Amino acid sequence: MPIFAVTSAQDFVRLVSDLPGVDMLAHDKAVSRQASLTKPAGSLGRLEELAIWLAGWQGKEVPSITKPCCLVFAGNHGVAAQGVSAFPSEVTAQMVSNFKNGGAAINQLARLAGAEFKVIELELDQPTEDFTIAPAMSEAECCAAIQAGADAIPDQADFLLLGEMGIGNTTSAAALAMAIFGGKASEWVGAGTGLDATGLARKVEVVSRAINHHQPEKLSAFECLRTFGGRELAAIVGATLAARHCRIPVMLDGFITTAAAAVMVRVNPFSLDHVMIGHMSAELGHKRLAMELNKRPLLDLDMRLGEASGAVVALMIVQAALATHQGMATFDQAKVSPHD
Amino acid sequence: MPIFAVTSAQDFVRLVSDLPGVDMLAHDKAVSRQASLTKPAGSLGRLEELAIWLAGWQGKEVPSITKPCCLVFAGNHGVAAQGVSAFPSEVTAQMVSNFKNGGAAINQLARLAGAEFKVIELELDQPTEDFTIAPAMSEAECCAAIQAGADAIPDQADFLLLGEMGIGNTTSAAALAMAIFGGKASEWVGAGTGLDATGLARKVEVVSRAINHHQPEKLSAFECLRTFGGRELAAIVGATLAARHCRIPVMLDGFITTAAAAVMVRVNPFSLDHVMIGHMSAELGHKRLAMELNKRPLLDLDMRLGEASGAVVALMIVQAALATHQGMATFDQAKVSPHD
Numbered sequence: 001m002p003i004f005a006v007t008s009a010q011d012f013v014r015l016v017s018d019l020p021g022v023d024m025l026a027h028d029k030a031v032s033r034q035a036s037l038t039k040p041a042g043s044l045g046r047l048e049e050l051a052i053w054l055a056g057w058q059g060k061e062v063p064s065i066t067k068p069c070c071l072v073f074a075g076n077h078g079v080a081a082q083g084v085s086a087f088p089s090e091v092t093a094q095m096v097s098n099f100k101n102g103g104a105a106i107n108q109l110a111r112l113a114g115a116e117f118k119v120i121e122l123e124l125d126q127p128t129e130d131f132t133i134a135p136a137m138s139e140a141e142c143c144a145a146i147q148a149g150a151d152a153i154p155d156q157a158d159f160l161l162l163g164e165m166g167i168g169n170t171t172s173a174a175a176l177a178m179a180i181f182g183g184k185a186s187e188w189v190g191a192g193t194g195l196d197a198t199g200l201a202r203k204v205e206v207v208s209r210a211i212n213h214h215q216p217e218k219l220s221a222f223e224c225l226r227t228f229g230g231r232e233l234a235a236i237v238g239a240t241l242a243a244r245h246c247r248i249p250v251m252l253d254g255f256i257t258t259a260a261a262a263v264m265v266r267v268n269p270f271s272l273d274h275v276m277i278g279h280m281s282a283e284l285g286h287k288r289l290a291m292e293l294n295k296r297p298l299l300d301l302d303m304r305l306g307e308a309s310g311a312v313v314a315l316m317i318v319q320a321a322l323a324t325h326q327g328m329a330t331f332d333q334a335k336v337s338p339h340d
Numbered sequence: 341m342p343i344f345a346v347t348s349a350q351d352f353v354r355l356v357s358d359l360p361g362v363d364m365l366a367h368d369k370a371v372s373r374q375a376s377l378t379k380p381a382g383s384l385g386r387l388e389e390l391a392i393w394l395a396g397w398q399g400k401e402v403p404s405i406t407k408p409c410c411l412v413f414a415g416n417h418g419v420a421a422q423g424v425s426a427f428p429s430e431v432t433a434q435m436v437s438n439f440k441n442g443g444a445a446i447n448q449l450a451r452l453a454g455a456e457f458k459v460i461e462l463e464l465d466q467p468t469e470d471f472t473i474a475p476a477m478s479e480a481e482c483c484a485a486i487q488a489g490a491d492a493i494p495d496q497a498d499f500l501l502l503g504e505m506g507i508g509n510t511t512s513a514a515a516l517a518m519a520i521f522g523g524k525a526s527e528w529v530g531a532g533t534g535l536d537a538t539g540l541a542r543k544v545e546v547v548s549r550a551i552n553h554h555q556p557e558k559l560s561a562f563e564c565l566r567t568f569g570g571r572e573l574a575a576i577v578g579a580t581l582a583a584r585h586c587r588i589p590v591m592l593d594g595f596i597t598t599a600a601a602a603v604m605v606r607v608n609p610f611s612l613d614h615v616m617i618g619h620m621s622a623e624l625g626h627k628r629l630a631m632e633l634n635k636r637p638l639l640d641l642d643m644r645l646g647e648a649s650g651a652v653v654a655l656m657i658v659q660a661a662l663a664t665h666q667g668m669a670t671f672d673q674a675k676v677s678p679h680d
Contacts, residue, residue: 094675303384
């Protein structure tokens with residue numbers, strides 16, 4: 001059964017506005033458990049934070065992850081015609097084949113981390129409109145992509161890792177982030193898959209032109225998403241939102257997934273409380289985006305690949321957090337003298 | 341057969357001075373391999389760096405880790421009598437029991453990461469001298485601890501993770517780092533396992549007094565180690581040095597292990613080329629120490645536990661690097677169009 005049905009902008013706003021929250025009882029029990037374990041208080045740092053966060057969302061003092069699922073959404077972008085990427089649009093479908101054949105980075109990483117991997121193609125032969133000219137998607141197209149994201153969550157999934165593939169989508173993400181948070185195009189636009197200085201200048205100009213054309217300060221969050229987002233960005237919004245309705249914690253990957261999810265905070269500032277960012281992308285705009293969301297990515301390894309690669313590496317950190325929270329002895333059990 | 345024998349300061353200097361280097365042929369082949377894999381050039385960031393680093397030290401284009409070994413050295417410190425820790429000295433032996441019983445953080449983390457775990461007790465009932473009064477160790481004691489570290493490396497180990505346990509040892513590490521790199525005690529002394537402001541001020545005073553007493557600017561690297569280091573710090577030096585003679589890559593944990601290994605760069609600036617730092621400790625002095633060594637820790641998760649916990653979490657990042665380097669398809673294999 002679908003988690004929800006989105007067929008209009010109103011549906012979207014309603015679904016983002018009314019959300020289940022964290023289980024504070026389980027959260028507080030996990031805090032107490034951490035204080036009893038054989039280590040100086042707080043000395044596991046963010047591993048403690050992760051265990052407590054999971055406890056709250058799973059509603060269990062001692063949470064666990066038994067079915068982590070990695071979803072990679074792929075879409076094509078009309079704006080790619082503006083020469084904003086170092087790679088041609090055909091590469092989106094070629095990389096999807098590579099995912100299916102197990103040859104991409106994410107295949108190796110998902111296997112290592114024990115995550116189920118699924119790639120979801122979103123009408124690759126139907127690129128979105130070039131958003132320098134017209135909104136990328138109609139309301140119906142945007143809703144269909146949000147729905148596709150929600151529907152992609154496998155049954156019994158208890159942890160979600162979200163990623164994307166789409167030539168041109170750092171341009172889409174930069175425009176979307178600028179539409180939501182303001183600033184200058186040069187603060188949001190990065191080199192993507194490897195633009196040179198000329199390409200980068202062109203990409204800045206393309207984003208500036210699109211923002212001037214659409215005047216996003218007059219647009220709703222949903223309108224920003226359909227205007228600047230690609231189908232894979234809308235699907236990431238849908239998956240993040242559906243996960244929240246099921247209290248499934250979500251690990252975002254990097255710049256593009258964060259820009260997509262950020263749409264939700266324009267509607268409800270608490271809507272990403274079940275979300276962590278896996279990796280601080282080397283892509284220029286991600287640092288600011290993470291700050292705007294008040295989220296500190298778990299890792300900073302100079303990665304800028306997408307494909308959920310940063311999210312899945314971060315899953316291993318979450319597993320480390322759970323292993324310590326689940327398995328450590330307490331001061332009493334181990335007969336270790338507590339703090340003076 | 342022991343990797344080497346150290347019975348004097350001269351032995352130590354000779355062993356640190358004459359070291360095998362990286363296999364540049366394997367290193368360069370790994371660089372070429374990375375460029376052929378289906379991803380934008382450089383987009384796996386430090387995962388690429390790690391794979392290439394391992395290739396160079398293992399002398400193989402496609403390196404692998406089959407027997408990662410985590411060694412935790414435990415020692416007791418005379419300086420603990422100065423009231424520099426939030427925990428009493430008995431906790432060192434209590435935590436060693438906890439390690440042996442599988443109840444500590446490192447037990448859970450080593451199991452998760454698939455690392456063999458070994459704890460090495462270094463005469464816990466014989467604390468070092470209080471270094472505010474006399475050198476912590478004699479030349480012979482320091483050599484014996486270095487030797488113990490070297491001898492602890494298991495046969496067939498192909499990756500080493502080094503950690504420590506010892507009430508009072510952040511004080512020892514701070515004094516050692518200050519002895520080697522200069523600066524003020526307040527720049528090197530942190531809260532350790534959780535000192536309050538009064539305890540912290542006392543710890544700063546203790547380190548200042550010890551440095552004034554011993555005048556380390558007149559001491560050799562070995563003399564600094566025996567004067568301010570504990571047995572577990574000397575053992576970490578020994579294990580790091582022996583690993584280098586066997587071309588085994590080493591992952592250091594945090595502040596204390598880094599301070600210990602830093603002794604080697606005073607003798608030979610290239611002596612830590614086979615070493616990475618796993619985690620940027622929340623302990624005050626680690627950031628500066630990492631900068632002095634020109635090494636960027638892989639992780640920054642606010643951890644400050646020791647026990648090799650940061651090193652073993654970082655091992656999972658290394659495994660991610662190897663999985664991608666080993667398993668990804670090339671552009672040719674996957675029929676993906678390369679960069680424009």
